[in-house]
Amino acid sequence: MDHATLVFASIFPVPSLSHTTPTPVATPNLGHSEPGTSFDSPYAADAGGTHRRTLRRNAAWSTATRFLSLPKDLAKGPSRIQRPPDVDEALDYLVVGEGAGRDGEEGIADWYANEARLHFANHVRQGLAEAWDEVIDVSNAWHVLEDTQRVLAQVQDLYLQPFYDHVLPFVERAAANITIRTSKSNDSLEAETVEAAKRKFRRDIHAVFAHSLPIARFSKTLSYMLYDAACKLFRLQVRLDGVAHAIPEHIDTQKVRRRMMLLLVGLNRVGLGQDEAQRALAYAMDKLLDTYISSHYLKVDWYSKQSVTAQLHVWIEDGFIPLAELVLECLQCKPAAIPPLQRKQWQEMALTRLGRARVVDLFDFVTNWDRSLGAVLDLKVSDAAQQPYNLIHLLQDYLRLDGAKEHLKGSFSQQVSRRLLHPGATTTYILNVYIYIIRTFNKLEPKGVMLQSVARPIRKYLKEREDTARIIISSLLIDLNDETSVKVASTGELSFDIACEMAKPFTQAEDADDEASWNDMNWQPPPYDASPEYKKSKVEDVIFFLLTLWDRDDFINELKNILGDHLLKCQDPEFRKEIRLLELIKIRLGEDKLQACEVMLRDVLESRRINQTIRKANDQPQDHPPQTPEVLGPRTPRPRRTDPTTPLVKLPPGPALNAQILSSFFWPILRDETFRVPAQIESLQQDYESRFERIKGMRKLCWMNALGDSRITLEFDDRAEDFDHLTPWQVSVVYAFQPQPGEEEEEEEEEEEEATGKGRGKAKSEGITRSAEQLEEMLDMDEALVQQALAFWVGKSVLREVVPRTYAVIERLDSSTKDSDAAAAAQEIAQVQAAQSTTVKSQTDLLNERKDVYMSFITGMLTNQGNMPVVRVLMMMRMMVQGGFPFGAEEVRALLGEMEEAEKVVPLGGDVWGIRK
């Protein structure tokens, strides 16, 4: 009854709205003339019967309604008064007798329903509306619902009682009459009529109740209540707005369950258990499922590394579904039992949600491999046989569900590109994560189809990084048993994981190509979702994935460079690791391509032998401790030596020299700075050279002084210090502070140094100072090298800068802070510089060194072929230069720019260059 109706009724009373004294006696109804007939007298003959009936009916109506009208005061409760006879008669007349409603006339049942409605609107609704108008605090939901239910139940009783007591008997009687009349004495029909009347009345009232509540809010509150109940029943921790509500330890779940059931049954009784309630239930169950999945029950199992899907399965089967059934039962829904198909769907839904929840964090799981094994197993239950009892047939892998793989791939790729493939991630980190990804996905899907598609962007990205190959190969060479190198690895420069992989025993791949093997009874077609280039790797071998990142040739080139560097620095005389690495790579990449590397390895091994031979021949005059081999080439030698500073006492053992003999043709281009080595060393070199030529016949040695590795002992007035792993130029520089023979102040050159110089007995006085320029001249050394070496020695507190760019030996270490400060600063510089110097040449070095050749290429090209754009120059260079032109357009432009300064070429605009005439 809306407001408008009420307003209308207050002025023009509608019969159904009022039950006050009827009017007919006072103002007789005079009837009216039918349309089309002439006016008659008010007392026309045929009007008499109707009139009388109307009068009587009105009287009866008045009596009945007065009796049935509801009390204003709710508290009174339903009246249980016995019907007085006149009421009885009136009702009988109205329901059973001829006063029963004809067409258009209102029946007493309808009136009563209206009465109830009106009553509700006037007296009850207000209170309810007040309760629901306020914001319902979640903690209050239970109370609000319970109060509402109580009020409604009370009101319902109030309305139903009179209806049952006073109206229904007559309806029944009327129905009985009809049945008699239709001679179908059928009890059921009679009961049906009564039932229908009952139902109608109930429905009317329930509609009023339902409409009196804000439906949306009611539904929400109810669903919260259900959710809350479920959480309490399952002891889930509820989080609302990020606030954790600790669940009290002692919840009596039985009590909660009873309370919930009572409430639900009650709500259902007052007609609130229908569609809205079921919707609320659905909503609550949905949320419950999410909550459960994120709850502590399904936390990733970090300790025992087991999958939790079985647990989820059991919960759905034994917790979730029974709860849903219970609620449905309370709401008196027809099929209270969940059909098997529905159960399966719920299982899948739960699994999907769990899967998605895991996928969202998959990247974190990957980086925490393999502690995160449990989470990964949640996505894929690897071994069904491990699952408890009879669930096996129901258990599904998440990955087998529709769309799961695509979702996982898509989501993970996104995570990878957002969190991994950006400039902030170091290459080592990316490599490590890539390894984890390989391991994880191997677990997830042993066939490797997903790994392939997930890894593609990573591989592409890694290829673009310059240092990838270097890090991989250097990491392969880490010695896990060696503490220092492990320490290096842990600082993040190298990947410790690669080293671990390398240390694993290598399982030989069986003859790989099984496509052609007709006798393979275990052959299986590739997975249906595999891409065309899919190739199943038989061995789950991380190294394999890393080595196949590049084209073979590129990789081998890089390998050559790194291996060269490594071999020269290597301290292990047996080169065990290097041999193993090479063998390993040979298996993977084929033997033919690795010839150069093999030669390199053989060179260093052979050098040891030659050293021994030569030393044996040498041993008569001198004895020295066995040395680790030194680099020397048929063209590429390097000295390894001890610069002796053994106490002057006994005959000081002269410096020893070991060489490594490298076949320059196979080695990468090595760093070659020329400078003078100390004279002793030089003579040793000559000696060695002549012996070598004797052994090896025609071969010539060409010393590469920059590549050496030296050990010396320095003696000062107050101390002696050993230095190991020095570069030759460092030694040369410090040696230059040795007083030169025949020099007092002036330095002559270090010609016949032999005898005296034997290991710089001591720098005789503090008097010897040398300036950087002098050193450059003395040693024929590059300024940069001199500077570096000086910085190194200052850093070691051996030299001191007395005047800018002039240095002297610190013979006595006093605790002057000045020296140590300078030393600290210089040490830093020296470290930086040392980091930059590698034995193999960098690209920039290469460009500088071959600049002349490149320039004459460009000159020849432009002279003979006319003007050209840079792009074409670059193309020609790439085609024509033997050994390749590993540079880009930028370098070509730089070269052209330089040539322009030399007035050899002129820019003609539009990136086109020509010869200057």
Next chain:
Amino acid sequence: MALSTGARTNGSGGATVAQRLQKELMDIMMKPTPGITAFPNDENMTRWTATIDGPESTPYENLVFKLSMEFGATYPYAPPTVLFKTPIYHPNVDFSGRICLDILKDKWSAVYNIGTVLLSLQSLLGEPNNSSPLNGQAAELWDKDMDEFKRLVLARHKTPEELDADGL
């Protein structure tokens, strides 16, 4: 560790010619000779363009000559075909640029290479072989009237730019 490139000349002729030519190119670039340059026209390396400067104190002083060189599949066992692209007035060169030089004919030997050929041609400019001229008039004038010879040389000569313009 043999430096075996070029040693095996049997089989696949094209590849070895290209290899040999590439090596020659590299040699030329590593040790450029002043006044002489040469460069392949495209990546298949068998056609080259060379440029030589006229030797000093000859009628060809300060002039620049372009030549085309073409190498057959049997190079270096057969001589390359060399033509002057720049019109030149010279006793041993005819008006189409063909050259009469013994080492490009019967005196050819596999030890010659692009650099030596070009060097020979450069010296041919200063010392023509007048005993077997392709251009009789020029041979005659060389001996009798050097001024007239110089005039004709300059009249006939075209700079590379003019050549390019004609080519268009």
